Amino acid sequence: MNDANKLTLEQEFKLAIYTKKVYRLSNKNIKMYLIETLKQMMIKDNIIKYFIKNSMS
Template identity: 75%
Template sequence: MNNVNKLTLEQEFKLAIYVQKIHKLNSKSIKKHLIATLQQMMIKDNIIKYFIKNSIP
């Protein structure tokens, strides 16, 4: 249970790639991509909540 909040090796690798890409972006691009990412995370949360709510008989 301790490893629940830790990233897998694959996730750490992907994160490192994203960090490199982010450092190349200008401020306007960073804001645009951050907003899009936050929106996608909220949609993902809504989908998870929907499935949890509708999976219990």
């Protein structure tokens, strides 16, 4: 695996904490948080694309 695709030790720790929290949630809450997370990831992608596009000018 490429080093750029690996998680740092801190990220792995955070992932373990979030994994424990997710397993405690109900299905309804999991779906709600998943949709919100996907939305935030799309917004982040849009912001990155915007800055890349505008940095070329």
